[in-house]
Amino acid sequence: MKLSLLNELRVQNPIVFNISNFVTVQDVANGLNALGASPIMSEEVAEAAEMVGIANAVCLNLGAFTERQIEQIQTVGQLANEQHRPLVIDPVAVGAVTYRKHVANHLLETFHPDVIRGNAGEIAALADITWAAKGIDAGSGDGDLVAIAQACAQKLSCTVILSGPTDIITDGTRTVKVMNGTPLFQVHVGSGDMLSSIVGAFCAIEPDAFEAAQTACLVFAAIGQLVVEANPDVAAGSFIVKLLDALQTTTVTDIEAVAAFE
Numbered sequence: 019m020k021l022s023l024l025n026e027l028r029v030q031n032p033i034v035f036n037i038s039n040f041v042t043v044q045d046v047a048n049g050l051n052a053l054g055a056s057p058i059m060s061e062e063v064a065e066a067a068e069m070v071g072i073a074n075a076v077c078l079n080l081g082a083f084t085e086r087q088i089e090q091i092q093t094v095g096q097l098a099n100e101q102h103r104p105l106v107i108d109p110v111a112v113g114a115v116t117y118r119k120h121v122a123n124h125l126l127e128t129f130h131p132d133v134i135r136g137n138a139g140e141i142a143a144l145a146d147i148t149w150a151a152k153g154i155d156a157g158s159g160d161g162d163l164v165a166i167a168q169a170c171a172q173k174l175s176c177t178v179i180l181s182g183p184t185d186i187i188t189d190g191t192r193t194v195k196v197m198n199g200t201p202l203f204q205v206h207v208g209s210g211d212m213l214s215s216i217v218g219a220f221c222a223i224e225p226d227a228f229e230a231a232q233t234a235c236l237v238f239a240a241i242g243q244l245v246v247e248a249n250p251d252v253a254a255g256s257f258i259v260k261l262l263d264a265l266q267t268t269t270v271t272d273i274e275a276v277a278a279f280e
């Protein structure tokens with residue numbers, strides 16, 4: 019685990035270009051900014067090449083696309099591959115809505131992501147494994163989550179993060195589990211979207227996507243856990259405010275004190 023990447027991120031202030039969704043775009047922008055990266059968003063395909071050109075990483079969130087945005091997402095994904103920018107995909111609700119699964123599968127035939135970050139329902143759907151996803155949430159199933167994440171990584175030849183109470187990070191061969199976090203992440207819509215964009219920020223400074231992904235998961239989950247440990251009465255509303263504060267102020271030493279991974 020390369021936790022020192024957090025210090026490098028704060029020095030390098032990488033630009034992360036996000037196609038976000040209208041629900042959580044502010045969380046994504048402010049989460050990246052607080053942590054020490056430089057977010058930029060765009061919904062216009064005409065500026066796609068220039069946007070990818072200035073970006074150090076690209077994160078494509080499939081949370082609320084329109085037909086027109088599918089074209090933009092495809093163009094940006096292909097440009098990221100051509101211009102060798104690290105590419106992260108967040109396949110929101112592909113386990114619950116078949117249209118989204120078809121679109122995601124089509125997009126993944128047109129470009130290659132370095133990392134896919136989703137919850138159990140989303141990763142199972144991309145791996146074609148049966149799971150009862152529930153809307154944007156993970157839902158329920160009785161499969162082996164490590165096997166599901168590895169199957170998805172092998173099928174799509176990329177690093178996969180299956181997030182939840184334990185985050186599973188795998189490139190299909192190597193696998194790490196991050197046990198930090200807090201259930202409060204689940205009561206803030208956008209926690210997952212923030213994590214996906216932060217994975218992009220770490221990929222901008224670490225060429226090994228598996229290393230970048232696991233560090234991003236530990237940093238984000240541990241910071242959320244530290245917020246709750248320092249503020250036992252925190253609840254849905256104040257959690258996001260304190261989380262943004264902590265993304266800015268938490269140090270590598272603070273994270274090392276609670277880090278739980280294997």
Ligand SMILES: Nc1ncnc2c1ncn2[C@@H]1O[C@H](COP(=O)(O)OP(=O)(O)OP(=O)(O)O)[C@@H](O)[C@H]1O
Pocket residue numbers: 110136137138154155156181182183184185198199200201202203204206207208209210211212213235238239
């Ligand atoms: N029960 C839990 N306990 C601890 N941490 C959790 C729990 N559930 C989720 N997390 C953490 O929340 C973050 C977001 O992951 P999650 O799997 O909830 O994303 P998601 O389902 O895509 O969320 P979103 O609602 O934003 O789409 C991760 O850092 C994960 O470790």
Ligand SMILES: Cc1ncsc1CCO
Pocket residue numbers: 039041042081082110154207208211
């Ligand atoms: C609630 C919701 N609906 C579409 S995207 C989104 C935010 C989680 O990504």
Ligand SMILES: [Mg+2]
Pocket residue numbers: 110111137154210211
């Ligand atoms: Mg999500």
